[in-house]
Amino acid sequence: MMTFIIPICMLLGPVTIASLLVWGERRLLALFQERYGPNRLGILGIGQLPADMLKMFFKQDWIPPFADKFVFVLAPAIVMATALFSFMVVPIAPGFVVWDSDVGLLLFLALSALGAYAVVLAGWSSNNKYSLLGGLRASGQMLAYEVFMGLSVMGVAARAGSFNLTRIVESQSSCWNIVPQLIGFVIFYIAALAETHRTPFDLAEAESELVAGFHSEYSGLKFGMFFVGEYIGVTLMSAMMAVLFFGGWQGPFWSGPWWFILKTILLIMSFVLVRATFPRARYDQLILLGWKYLFPLALLNLLITGVVILW
Amino acid sequence: MNPIDSINTEWVTRESLAGKAAEHEMLYDITAVDETLKTKLKEHEGDFTLVYHFLSLKDGEFSRLKLPIADAQTQVPSLTSEFKNANWYEREVFDMFGLEFEGHPNLCRILMPEYWKGHPLLKTHPARATEMGQYQLSDDKQDWLQSVLQYKPKEEGGDYLYLNLGPQHPGTHGVLRLILKMEGEIIREIIPDIGYHHRGAEKMGERQTWHTYIPYTDRIDYLSGVMNNLAYLLSVEKLAGMEIPARAQTIRVMLCELFRIISHLVWYGTFVQDLGAMSPVFYMFTDRERAFKIIEGITGGRMHPSWFRIGGVAHDLPEGWREAVQEFLDYLPARLDEYDDLVMKNPILKARTQGIGAYNSEEAIEWGVTGPGLRATGFEFDLRKAKPYSGYENFVFDVPTAHRGDCYDRAVVRIEEMRQSLKIIKQCLDNMPSGAYKSDHPLAMPPPKDQTLIHIETLINHFVNTTWGPVMPAGEAFHAIEATKGTNAYYLQSDEGTHSYRTRIRTPSFPHMQMLPLLAVGTTISDLMAILGSMDFVLADLDR
Numbered sequence: 001m002m003t004f005i006i007p008i009c010m011l012l013g014p015v016t017i018a019s020l021l022v023w024g025e026r027r028l029l030a031l032f033q034e035r036y037g038p039n040r041l042g043i044l045g046i047g048q049l050p051a052d053m054l055k056m057f058f059k060q061d062w063i064p065p066f067a068d069k070f071v072f073v074l075a076p077a078i079v080m081a082t083a084l085f086s087f088m089v090v091p092i093a094p095g096f097v098v099w100d101s102d103v104g105l106l107l108f109l110a111l112s113a114l115g116a117y118a119v120v121l122a123g124w125s126s127n128n129k130y131s132l133l134g135g136l137r138a139s140g141q142m143l144a145y146e147v148f149m150g151l152s153v154m155g156v157a158a159r160a161g162s163f164n165l166t167r168i169v170e171s172q173s174s175c176w177n178i179v180p181q182l183i184g185f186v187i188f189y190i191a192a193l194a195e196t197h198r199t200p201f202d203l204a205e206a207e208s209e210l211v212a213g214f215h216s217e218y219s220g221l222k223f224g225m226f227f228v229g230e231y232i233g234v235t236l237m238s239a240m241m242a243v244l245f246f247g248g249w250q251g252p253f254w255s256g257p258w259w260f261i262l263k264t265i266l267l268i269m270s271f272v273l274v275r276a277t278f279p280r281a282r283y284d285q286l287i288l289l290g291w292k293y294l295f296p297l298a299l300l301n302l303l304i305t306g307v308v309i310l311w
Numbered sequence: 312m313n314p315i316d317s318i319n320t321e322w323v324t325r326e327s328l329a330g331k332a333a334e335h336e337m338l339y340d341i342t343a344v345d346e347t348l349k350t351k352l353k354e355h356e357g358d359f360t361l362v363y364h365f366l367s368l369k370d371g372e373f374s375r376l377k378l379p380i381a382d383a384q385t386q387v388p389s390l391t392s393e394f395k396n397a398n399w400y401e402r403e404v405f406d407m408f409g410l411e412f413e414g415h416p417n418l419c420r421i422l423m424p425e426y427w428k429g430h431p432l433l434k435t436h437p438a439r440a441t442e443m444g445q446y447q448l449s450d451d452k453q454d455w456l457q458s459v460l461q462y463k464p465k466e467e468g469g470d471y472l473y474l475n476l477g478p479q480h481p482g483t484h485g486v487l488r489l490i491l492k493m494e495g496e497i498i499r500e501i502i503p504d505i506g507y508h509h510r511g512a513e514k515m516g517e518r519q520t521w522h523t524y525i526p527y528t529d530r531i532d533y534l535s536g537v538m539n540n541l542a543y544l545l546s547v548e549k550l551a552g553m554e555i556p557a558r559a560q561t562i563r564v565m566l567c568e569l570f571r572i573i574s575h576l577v578w579y580g581t582f583v584q585d586l587g588a589m590s591p592v593f594y595m596f597t598d599r600e601r602a603f604k605i606i607e608g609i610t611g612g613r614m615h616p617s618w619f620r621i622g623g624v625a626h627d628l629p630e631g632w633r634e635a636v637q638e639f640l641d642y643l644p645a646r647l648d649e650y651d652d653l654v655m656k657n658p659i660l661k662a663r664t665q666g667i668g669a670y671n672s673e674e675a676i677e678w679g680v681t682g683p684g685l686r687a688t689g690f691e692f693d694l695r696k697a698k699p700y701s702g703y704e705n706f707v708f709d710v711p712t713a714h715r716g717d718c719y720d721r722a723v724v725r726i727e728e729m730r731q732s733l734k735i736i737k738q739c740l741d742n743m744p745s746g747a748y749k750s751d752h753p754l755a756m757p758p759p760k761d762q763t764l765i766h767i768e769t770l771i772n773h774f775v776n777t778t779w780g781p782v783m784p785a786g787e788a789f790h791a792i793e794a795t796k797g798t799n800a801y802y803l804q805s806d807e808g809t810h811s812y813r814t815r816i817r818t819p820s821f822p823h824m825q826m827l828p829l830l831a832v833g834t835t836i837s838d839l840m841a842i843l844g845s846m847d848f849v850l851a852d853l854d855r
Contacts, residue, residue: 029589032590033589033590033593033594034593034594034597035593129472129474130474133496137496199587199588199589200587200659202587203837206587206837207482207587208481208482208585208586208587208840209837209839209840211480211481275589276589276590277590277653278587278588278657279583279586279587279588279654279657279660280586280587280588280659280663280837281587281659281662281663282662282663282837283835283837284835285662285663
């Protein structure tokens, strides 16, 4: 029985949270920006969510005649698929995980690297100069930030002695990784912002520069998949941070999945706060920051962690 | 010396033009006048007069050169080798009057599309669409029109990406089209294509009465409302030879400074938004709304109140204006400080704007840059100080400057200007003179009612003034003010009519946009947005 329930939960859970986030982010941003946000439809405006979804479903799903049709359709599917696949290895409570893999962490990194294809392919297949520029920016940005993301969690893996995410959570029973792995967390957080194309690293869809960047030509449900895909990405990154750095389901008392969910939601809200606060970095500055500062820092972090463990 | 606007005016010939022009510091404006329908003000037998305005930055003095032109076939010597900013001005004269300039590197239309027939500011060109026959757009014609607008790069080596940015683009704040030649993300060449917002404001001036033209001026720089009225009215009042009562002047100053804050707040928000920050624009529009509350209370309008009148303002200040203004004065400084922390001290913003789009004072003067763009280079020039108008000499305020002339410094100057404007408004509040809010000059006010019922002459005057509008004495007048984006000037010629014979609007955005290729070539498309944002242009101000 559980073999059916868990996968269904892990499939529907993130999608539900992500689509709630479409409304939640707008309300939160409005709160930060001295305005109301969508507050008319239903309680607190929550009715906006089904309304938006219906609108998206019934919009004309137009494929530009000059686009590469197959790739154009494939790109949004990759976004959704890779992000949802990654949830497979996220442990919500002891035993509540789809696949308790010994290479869970590596699988997550591999799948999020695959996600880069979606953006590049979308930009390329649209056959639009703005989309192409967005796709190119995204490829450089994601390639660079994959590296630090991988390196930044190596300290965590070393402390747990495993790539198994359940094991990593259990290794934090005495002290959450956020304390010994603070540098790792900061690098992971920055890389997560870059991976999900959130401000200040939303270069691939920089509105004031590239109109809508890689998804300029997308409309209807395909645009919706990029849109919700971004939120699923944010949810995934927040869930991973909760697992890797904040002790997963463990809490000061009454440990359980509620702690995991609370931490994830707080982290998601921090993404929204960051978006409301910062301006956008420039492409070369972003890459420079990555290779010149974050890369050595991540290596140093790994080195120190190694020394401490072997001491 | 022109007795009406006390501007040194000299007639030149084709041969002496270049030499005379080179004596001046900054080329301020070039325009032309079609002389063919003039009756009272005719100064020579030719068909056209070219009018050059120059600005001396030491004392804020303007000077004028006038060149008579026999007919449209006569070639005019180009000033492009003496002044870089002559390029666009001469193109505009060519576009509007069909006058050709000898030695101009790129003489083509600038505001009107290439396919336009005729030259709009000629007196023979119709002023209204109804005079032009029915417009029909067949499919063939549409295709042809689009093909004319298409940019066709010249065949050349190298692997370049040609990007058509605009006329509809979120980063250009309106219908501005930029054609970029790019190598990767680096801009190698940039061609601004303007005119999409051209509404023929100058042509309308020749049709509207002196009075009914006021609302059109509001819509030139549509972010600074009554500030446009002021530039126009100061010229009209010079023509009429009016004295403005002190109270009217102070009310005008107060509203202008409020609009300076309003305009700068919009700039602040959109500038930061161009750099990708999402929230600040909401805060600044909230503040702007509070300023609009005051504008609404005083004028009844918001963005375009058209509230100044020839000789003063439309009404006296309403009850309760002091409290409203005081409340705003108490409210804004703390918010501005908060924005400094949120925006100006942000390291990402600094990295995006410092050292980007920089120019020095010499370049600024060469290209005709005024306002915050000039002051950011460390050159202290403000018409409110250099050549005070409307009673600005009575106010204590500083002229903020910066020294690097980059995007960041332009922002710093504008933010400090808002604080100075608050200071000026405070002084208006404390020292508002009593008295009339409008001049009692016969061209500004109808004759007193008790006399119209006795004297037939005053009754006639009353009738003529209210049905035709005032008739300005023949002559020419020019006045420049320190507007929000730079200096804004109106040059008016009256042929003793109920409307102007020629209305020339010199706006700051025009020369600033002309400078864009100098600033943006070699930078990336992200920097281009920072430069455009920091330039603070308004499309209506650019194209008129």
